[in-house]
Amino acid sequence: MNNSYELLGQPFYQALEYGASLKGLLKPFKGKGELDRFVAQCQAMQSQLTKAAMEIIIPNAAKYPFSLLPIRLMHQTSKSGVVFLRWRRCDRSKMGTEVWQEVLQDPRTSFAMASKLHALEQQRILLNMQMSLIHTISRQAAECAKKMEQADEAYNLSVSTISKKRRQDYGY
Numbered sequence: 189m190n191n192s193y194e195l196l197g198q199p200f201y202q203a204l205e206y207g208a209s210l211k212g213l214l215k216p217f218k219g220k221g222e223l224d225r226f227v228a229q230c231q232a233m234q235s236q237l238t239k240a241a242m243e244i245i246i247p248n249a250a251k252y253p254f255s256l257l258p259i260r261l262m263h264q265t266s267k268s269g270v271v272f273l274r275w276r277r278c279d280r281s282k283m284g285t286e287v288w289q290e291v292l293q294d295p296r297t298s299f300a301m302a303s304k305l306h307a308l309e310q311q312r313i314l315l316n317m318q319m320s321l322i323h324t325i326s327r328q329a330a331e332c333a334k335k336m337e338q339a340d341e342a343y344n345l346s347v348s349t350i351s352k353k354r355r356q357d358y359g360y
Contacts, residue, residue: 189290196240196311214326223266223333230326237319238271245273245315253301257285261312272321273312285309 217223242338244359262283262340275288292302323329 196244204220217332220333220337223329223336227326227329227333230322232322232327234270234319234322235325237315237322239314240320241273242273245311254304254308257291257301261308262268268327269325270319272316272319273356 213226217226246261246263254261258278259275260278262274262276263271265271274283275285276283277287288305291297292305297305
């Protein structure tokens with residue numbers, strides 16, 4: 189850890205994994221209930237990642253010496269509600285990785301600052317990838333749960349109809 193900023197370290201990820209592991213992703217889910225629980229785990233992980241971005245990464249990226257730079261690390265919420273981290277110029281004229289690269293390539297940027305910016309960018313890339321993956325897995329699991337519920341309803345209706353027909357045909 190650097191005293192100018194704080195990256196999400198192993199303890200954060202261990203706690204996240206302990207609370208909601210994706211190890212069970214490739215298992216035979218036993219119905220909608222298990223899938224719903226899995227979706228809830230994914231959503232909890234997404235919330236924890238969002239909290240880390242908002243309460244750890246962004247505030248630390250706003251501290252000295254980063255506060256002297258013409259760029260800021262900001263959050264942007266997608267249409268689907270997922271929070272992603274983006275670089276933005278302080279004057280809000282431009283956003284994206286290019287503004288980070290411009291500062292990195294500026295001859296006034298010290299090697300020490302470049303190293304810190306590099307570490308921060310790696311953390312940003314990693315967190316954005318994790319947010320995207322968790323959101324996609326959660327959405328797919330929710331869709332699967334809905335389809336399984338529809339299959340259960342169709343099956344139960346079919347069994348009920350067949351049973352009723354047999355009772356009528358055989359006088360049960």
